[in-house]
Amino acid sequence: MNAERRGLGIRHLLVGCLALAGLLGAFLAGDAAAQPEPPFDLQAAIAQAPPGSTVEVPPGLYRGPIVVDRPLRIVGRQGPNGERPIIDGGGQGTVVTIAADGTVFQGFLVRNSGIDVDNEDGGITVDKAVDVVLADNRIEDTLYGIRGIEAHRLVLRGNVIRGKALPVARRGDGIRLWQSENCLVEDNVVEGVRDAIFWFSDDTTVRRNVFRGNRYGVHMMYTDGMVVRENLTEGNSVGIYLMYSVNVLIEGNTFRQNRGPSGYGLGLKDMDAVTVRDNYFFENRVGLFFDNSPASVNIYQEIRRNVLAYNDMGVLLMPAVARNRFAENTFLDNLEQVAAKGGGSRQGDILGANTWEGNYWSDYVGYDADGDGVGDLPYRSESLFENLIDRYPELRLFRFSPVQQTIEMAARAFPVFKPQPKLTDPSPRMDPLLPPTAPLGAPMESAMGWATAALLALAVLPAVALRAGHPARPADVGGRPRSAADATEEPMHPTPPPAPTLSPDEPVLVARRLVKRYPQPGRPWWSDATITAVEDVSFQLFPGESLALWGANGAGKTTVLKCILGLLHYEGELRLNGLDLRRQGKQARRFLGYVPQELAFHNELTVADTCRLYARLKEVSPARIPQVLALVGLAGQERKEVGALSGGMKQRLALALALLSDPPVLLLDEPTSNLDVNARQEFIDLLKRLRDRGKSLLYSSHHLAEVTDLADRVLVMAEGRIVAEGPPRTVMASLQGASGGAPGPGEPEQPDGTGPRPQEVFQAG
Amino acid sequence: MRRKTIQMAGRRWLWLVLPLLGLLAAGCGSRVAPNEPPEIVYGEDVCDQCNMIISDDRFAAAAVVEEAPGDYAYRLFDDIGDMLAYREEHPDLDFVTLWVHDYNTREWLDAATAAYVVAVEIRSPMAYGFAAFATPEAAVAFAQRFPDGQVLTWEELQQYFVDRYR
Numbered sequence: 001m002n003a004e005r006r007g008l009g010i011r012h013l014l015v016g017c018l019a020l021a022g023l024l025g026a027f028l029a030g031d032a033a034a035q036p037e038p039p040f041d042l043q044a045a046i047a048q049a050p051p052g053s054t055v056e057v058p059p060g061l062y063r064g065p066i067v068v069d070r071p072l073r074i075v076g077r078q079g080p081n082g083e084r085p086i087i088d089g090g091g092q093g094t095v096v097t098i099a100a101d102g103t104v105f106q107g108f109l110v111r112n113s114g115i116d117v118d119n120e121d122g123g124i125t126v127d128k129a130v131d132v133v134l135a136d137n138r139i140e141d142t143l144y145g146i147r148g149i150e151a152h153r154l155v156l157r158g159n160v161i162r163g164k165a166l167p168v169a170r171r172g173d174g175i176r177l178w179q180s181e182n183c184l185v186e187d188n189v190v191e192g193v194r195d196a197i198f199w200f201s202d203d204t205t206v207r208r209n210v211f212r213g214n215r216y217g218v219h220m221m222y223t224d225g226m227v228v229r230e231n232l233t234e235g236n237s238v239g240i241y242l243m244y245s246v247n248v249l250i251e252g253n254t255f256r257q258n259r260g261p262s263g264y265g266l267g268l269k270d271m272d273a274v275t276v277r278d279n280y281f282f283e284n285r286v287g288l289f290f291d292n293s294p295a296s297v298n299i300y301q302e303i304r305r306n307v308l309a310y311n312d313m314g315v316l317l318m319p320a321v322a323r324n325r326f327a328e329n330t331f332l333d334n335l336e337q338v339a340a341k342g343g344g345s346r347q348g349d350i351l352g353a354n355t356w357e358g359n360y361w362s363d364y365v366g367y368d369a370d371g372d373g374v375g376d377l378p379y380r381s382e383s384l385f386e387n388l389i390d391r392y393p394e395l396r397l398f399r400f401s402p403v404q405q406t407i408e409m410a411a412r413a414f415p416v417f418k419p420q421p422k423l424t425d426p427s428p429r430m431d432p433l434l435p436p437t438a439p440l441g442a443p444m445e446s447a448m449g450w451a452t453a454a455l456l457a458l459a460v461l462p463a464v465a466l467r468a469g470h471p472a473r474p475a476d477v478g479g480r481p482r483s484a485a486d487a488t489e490e491p492m493h494p495t496p497p498p499a500p501t502l503s504p505d506e507p508v509l510v511a512r513r514l515v516k517r518y519p520q521p522g523r524p525w526w527s528d529a530t531i532t533a534v535e536d537v538s539f540q541l542f543p544g545e546s547l548a549l550w551g552a553n554g555a556g557k558t559t560v561l562k563c564i565l566g567l568l569h570y571e572g573e574l575r576l577n578g579l580d581l582r583r584q585g586k587q588a589r590r591f592l593g594y595v596p597q598e599l600a601f602h603n604e605l606t607v608a609d610t611c612r613l614y615a616r617l618k619e620v621s622p623a624r625i626p627q628v629l630a631l632v633g634l635a636g637q638e639r640k641e642v643g644a645l646s647g648g649m650k651q652r653l654a655l656a657l658a659l660l661s662d663p664p665v666l667l668l669d670e671p672t673s674n675l676d677v678n679a680r681q682e683f684i685d686l687l688k689r690l691r692d693r694g695k696s697l698l699y700s701s702h703h704l705a706e707v708t709d710l711a712d713r714v715l716v717m718a719e720g721r722i723v724a725e726g727p728p729r730t731v732m733a734s735l736q737g738a739s740g741g742a743p744g745p746g747e748p749e750q751p752d753g754t755g756p757r758p759q760e761v762f763q764a765g
Numbered sequence: 766m767r768r769k770t771i772q773m774a775g776r777r778w779l780w781l782v783l784p785l786l787g788l789l790a791a792g793c794g795s796r797v798a799p800n801e802p803p804e805i806v807y808g809e810d811v812c813d814q815c816n817m818i819i820s821d822d823r824f825a826a827a828a829v830v831e832e833a834p835g836d837y838a839y840r841l842f843d844d845i846g847d848m849l850a851y852r853e854e855h856p857d858l859d860f861v862t863l864w865v866h867d868y869n870t871r872e873w874l875d876a877a878t879a880a881y882v883v884a885v886e887i888r889s890p891m892a893y894g895f896a897a898f899a900t901p902e903a904a905v906a907f908a909q910r911f912p913d914g915q916v917l918t919w920e921e922l923q924q925y926f927v928d929r930y931r
Contacts (some may be wrong), residue, residue, distance in 0.1 A: 117823075120888075169808035169820040178888065194820065199892055215808070215818060221892065237818055261809045261818045269815060291816060 042066055042087070046074070051100075057085045057108070064088060064095040064110075071100045076107030076137075084138070089113045089121075095142065096124045098132055106135040113142035115164065120144050122172060123161070126151040126180075134159060141165075144172035145193060148180040148201075156185045163193035168215050168237070177201040185209060195219045198226065206231060216241050217258070220248075227251075233258060233265070239284065241267040248274045252435070256282040265311070268293035277304045278435035287311040287334065291318040304328050305435050310586055313339050322353035330360040330432040333566065333585065337361060338381060338423055351381075351423040360429040363569060367518055368430045377519065379428035507540035508577055508591075508665055508696050509564070514538065515571040516559050516720075533559045534570070535720045543664065546687070546697040548707045548728075551717035557700035558597075559720075561667050564698075565594060576665065593658030597670040599650050603643030607634060607653060610642055614657045628656040632686060648679030652686070659690075666690065668699035672706055684709050708732070797837040802864040802873040803827050805841055813840045814847035814854075815891060822871045823896065824889040828852070831859040845881075846893025849926045865897040868907065872899070880904035881922045884911035893930075895922065 042055075042062045049055050051070045059079035064087050068074065076085040086109045089095035093114045098105060105124070114121035122144025126132045132148075133155040139145045145161035148154045154177065161174045174193030177183055183204040190196050190209065195216040198204055203225040210232045211217030217233035218240040220226055226245065230252040233239035237260025242248060248271065255265030263285025268274055271293040281287030287308040294301050300323045307330045308314040314334035315326070318341050331337045340350035358374070366377035514537040517530035534556040541547050549557040563570040566585045574581040579588035601610060611625040629635050632652040637645070645653065651671065658666060671687065672680040680703075687710055691697055701707055707714050708728045716724040716731060724731050797803075805827065810819045819825050819841060826848040828840045842848040845865055852860055863876035879897040882904050887894040898904040901916065908914030917925060 117821075167808065215820060219817075241817065243815065261811055262816060267816070289816075 046070070046072060052102075059083045059085050061085075062087045063090060064112075065093055066096045068096070068098045068103050068105065069100050071102040073104040074106070075104070076109075078107065084109050086111065089123075089142070091115075092121075093119065094122050094125050094144075098124065098126045098134075099129050101129050102131045103129060104133045104135070105137065106133070107137065109138045109140065111140045111142065113144070115143050115166075117143070117170075117172070120147060120172065120176075122147055125149065126154055130154075133157070138162075142172075144176060145174040145190065146176070147173075148175075148177045148183065151177070151180040152182055154180055154183045156183070156188055158187045160189045160191075161193065162191050165192070168194060171215070173197045174211075174214065177204065180204075190214065190217075197221075198223050202226075205229070210234070211236060211239075215260070219243075220245060224248075228253060232256070236260065238262050238267060239265045241269070242271050242274065243269045244271070246272045250274065250276045250279060252278045254280045254282070255284055255287065256280070258284045262286075262289075263312075264289040264316075267291070270295045271301075272296050272299045274301050275304075276306060277302065279306045280435070281306065281308045281314070282310055284311045286313045286316045288315045289318075290316070290321045290324065293321065294323055297323075299323065300325060302327070305433055306330070307332065307432070307435060308334055308337075310334065312336065315339070316341055317350055317354070319350055321350065324354040326354060326356045327358050328429070328433050330429075330434075332360070332362045332432060337363065340422070354423075356423050356425040358427050358429055359425050360432045361425065362567070364428050364430075365518060365569065366428065373430050375428040375430055379425040381422040381424075505542075506578075507542050509541035509698065510575040511537055511539050511560070511564075511572070512574075513572040514560065514563060514574065516556075516563060516568060517571075533720050534563070537572075537717075537720075537722055539715055539722065539725070541665070541696050541698050543696055544691060544694045546691045546710050546712045547699075548711035548714040549698070549700040549717055550702065550707050550711075550714050551700075552702055555717040556720040557702075557717055558669055560717075561594075561669055561698070561700060564667060565589070565592070590661070591663050591665055593661070593663040593666045595651070595654045595658050595666065595668040595671055597673055599654050601642040601650065601653070603641065605642055606638065607640055607642060607645070608638035610653065611638075611656065611660070615660055618661050620660045624660055624662075628659045631659060631690075632656045633682075646679070648675050648683060651675060651679075651683055655683075655686070664694070665696045665698070668697065670701055670703075671699055672703060673701075680705065681709075797829060797839055799829050799831070799837045799861045801829075803839040803841065810841050812843040812847055814842055814851040815844075817843055817890065819843040819890075821890055822866055823868050825866055826876070827864040828860050829862040829864075831861050837861065844889050844891035844893050845876075845895040845897060845922075846889070846926065846930070847891050848876075849923065850930065853927075853931060867899045867903075868896040869898065869903060874899055877919045879919060881917045881919070882908045882911075882914055883917055883922070883925060884908065884914040886911050886913070893926075 040058060040060065042057060043066055045055050045057075046066070046068055049070070049072050051072070054073040054075060057074065057076050059077065062085060066087055078084050084107055087095055089110075089112045091112055091114055093116075095110050095113050096105070110123040113123055121142070123139035123142035123146060124134060124137070125147045126134070126149065128150045130152045132151060134146060135155070135157040137159045139159060139161045141162075141164055143164055145163065146156060146159065156175065163171050163174060171192070171194040173195045174190035175185065175188070175196040175198075177185075177198045179200040181202045181204070183201060185204065185206045186208050188209045189212070191212045191214070193214050195214060196211055196218050198206070198218065198220045200222045202223055204223060205227040206218065207227070207229040208231065212232070212234045214236045216238045217236040218228065218231070220228075220241070221243040222245060224246045226248045228240065228248070228250050232254045234254070234256045236258045239255040239258040240250070240253070241264065242250075250266060258265050265281040265284035265287045266276065266279070267289040269291045272295050274293065276288070288303070288306075303324055303326045305328045309330070309332035311334045313336045314331050315338045317339070321340075338351060359379075361379045361381075364375055364379045366375040366379070368374065369376050514534055515532070516534040517532050520527070520529040520531050537556070537560060539547070549560060551557055559568065562568045564574055564576070564581065566581065566589060570582075576588040577591050581588050605613070607629070608625070611629065612622055615622055615625060626635070629638065632655050634649065634652050634656060637649065642650065642653065651674070668687070672683050675683060684706060687697060691710075697710070699706070699710075711728050713726060714728050714731050715722050716735070724735060726734075805819055805822070805825055807820050807822060807825075808818060811817065812819055821843065824844050826842040826845045828842070828848055828851070829837050830840055832838050840848075840851060842851065848863060852858075864873050865876045865879055866872065867874050867879070868882075874897055876897070879899065880901040880903070882896045882898065884894050887896050889895060896907065898907065904916045908916050
């Protein structure tokens with residue numbers, strides 16, 4: 001019995017030990033156990049295959065180095081779970097070398113190269129072979145990614161390249177093309193490497209790639225005729241840097257958060273005949289940098305229809321940069337819109353050697369009396385403080401401080417301090433111009449990136465829509481064959497950040513002593529005479545509250561909304577959700593949705609395409625679109641073209657776009673002014689439901705019904721001031737008493753739905 | 766009826782003066798010795814010629830210039846060729862000392878005492894293809910790796926630069 005028990009115990013012990021040993025062995029074997037070396041000698045298969053044939057490689061782990069010395073089509077076959085054949089360099093040398101013309105190498109995971117910088121150890125080297133195609137490979141943990149040395153007509157398509165985890169200064173290049181002409185580099189992702197380099201490689205096209213987290217997203221040198229289109233460069237030290245080349249097109253790219261040393265989105269050094277158009281530059285240290293470009297005296301360069309938003313500097317020119325034409329660009333809330341490095345008092349000379357015409361400037365303080373979309377006064381960039389910063393960069397420490405205010409005030413008050421304008425744009429656009437496609441397709445990891453895109457959409461939509469009665473022009477819609485609907489096919493951010501939680505006791509929006517002045521038309525140059533559009537306006541808006549700005553045309557209602565939207569500079573204080581709209585405008589305005597008075601949709605787009613376009617701009621998941629369309633009563637209208645919608649349905653569509661990111665605060669400018677009586681009541685009912693769901697509404701109106709039916713409180717405005725405030729019934733009653741003729745809130749309106757003109761009321765105010 | 770207003774000014778002029786005084790004080794603090802090489806912060810410092818970030822210590826170079834009598838400053842470069850280009854483009858500056866890195870040991874060398882290898886296939890940051898060595902023997906050994914490798918003295922390198930790039 002005891003012996004039997006002893007025997008059982010020994011057997012159990014042995015089984016346990018064996019099991020433990022097995023587990024330990026599997027653990028130590030790691031990848032090798034998961035990827036057993038198949039009975040397939042890849043190098044031998046290559047050596048035995050007839051030139052021009054296909055070698056299909058099953059999943060498994062293959063040891064490098066592999067050398068392809070005959071033209072073959074080598075295709076990695078995926079396993080049932082998507083696993084691909086792995087070629088592992090074992091930490092030595094270059095993993096795969098291709099030395100045969102016409103080779104196709106596709107579908108592999110190539111990893112674990114050596115780290116010898118002198119030998120440029122890497123994943124795949126194409127060595128003096130032409131017409132090679134590298135497609136759909138993953139290259140990981142290699143010093144260099146893909147090198148092409150005298151590899152003309154090389155095609156890199158759909159590869160993902162991630163470098164070794166080394167400090168950026170010790171990494172190799174993700175892509176290095178050297179003396180390789182007529183290459184095509186498309187749809188690749190290059191991350192965590194030093195640079196993607198294109199040197200001595202004329203007529204190469206680089207398109208739809210993502211360059212992220214590198215030193216230089218792209219560094220191009222001595223490469224004429226290059227086309228760089230629709231790429232995303234994000235989080236690099238420098239996005240794209242171009243040097244010593246001629247005839248280069250930079251089009252439709254996004255440069256975002258390139259903020260390392262230098263921190264240029266796009267830099268041009270000794271370049272000639274570069275065209276930069278339809279690009280987006282967000283949150284870089286410097287959006288566009290020019291150094292001796294164009295380099296030749298008879299060359300002019302065109303910088304057109306780009307959006308430069310929220311960069312520390314929009315454009316920076318080195319001394320002696322001249323002959324660049326800046327037209328139809330949007331300069332939106334860059335800390336410094338344009339600067340000339342080291343220019344000091346010569347800034348005007350440097351910037352004036354380039355032409356600036358028809359750009360949108362978010363700090364423009366003029367007006368457009370004739371409604372032609374062009375400001376009636378020239379835009380002049382003249383800031384004494386910025387001039388001082390350009391000469392003494394250390395002064396940036398004092399930005400937004402009383403020092404800056406004092407210096408600017410001195411410049412205005414005493415002409416001796418008044419700086420020469422850095423630049424003059426004789427015909428500034430009143431509205432931003434959105435490039436034809438917004439290449440924001442690649443997912444953004446950071447909340448700041450999301451906020452930027454959302455803010456851009458927020459800034460652009462109202463400004464475009466505020467073009468009263470001006471339908472979208474073909475140039476605004478886009479001149480390229482790619483449609484906005486096509487653009488929406490690209491992936492988007494999977495989930496938008498949640499809306500903030502607001503305390504019901506705290507005002508979500510606070511205006512304190514808001515003042516907006518414009519220069520007086522026709523004033524002499526020495527005069528600072530102004531006209532006041534808004535004077536000393538203070539109010540609060542609480543969560544779930546509906547607040548009306550009521551007044552006649554010209555009372556200042558829309559100006560207040562524009563100040564909140566960041567479209568106008570102002571005096572006083574505006575706070576949204578506790579954030580200062582002047583200093584923290586980017587963060588704050590993500591909590592805003594805006595419905596403009598006049599809508600300028602692209603009529604040829606469907607409702608669904610329009611929603612997808614704006615969802616993409618705001619980086620909101622497309623899953624949100626059916627929800628907002630149902631919320632505003634447009635479910636089932638997705639396929640209808642916007643041009644075929646009624647006025648009421650267009651207004652609902654504008655509301656749906658404002659609701660895409662689920663903002664807690666909605667701003668509406670005369671929300672029902674273009675609707676008939678029935679559509680107006682339906683829209684007001686819809687807004688009530690939103691208010692009851694907790695949205696805060698601030699809207700301007702001169703329609704009595706909008707005020708009495710929807711507002712919890714009303715601020716009556718006249719001549720830029722608030723002249724009465726309170727619940728609608730109370731305010732109406734007091735105004736009625738004061739004027740003797742104004743209607744009470746319950747009185748019927750006129751047939752046109754507007755009720756008596758409020759001017760009668762305001763005379764009493 | 767809208768009102769005309771005139772912007773009024775005049776408060777706290779001291780704020781205008783204080784930052785400038787601060788800058789003046791800060792500017793008086795830096796001193797560079799004319800016979801010592803700089804410490805380059807790789808991945809952060811920027812080349813004074815091409816504005817690119819300096820990352821590769823094999824090719825990084827530096828110059829000490831005398832901006833005013835007794836007042837020295839560094840100029841940093843990512844490529845020996847860029848240092849020569851910068852000197853060509855700034856004839857008004859007094860270049861006191863030029864420094865290059867030994868390709869093998871990454872130690873600083875006085876540019877005038879180093880031996881150089883020139884070859885197209887030396888892929889230096891700005892593609893000049895110059896590498897510096899502490900001894901002619903080391904340079905000769907390295908040059909043998911390239912079909913077109915040439916070994917040059919400092920004087921010969923400067924002449925090569927002028928002939929080829931100027």
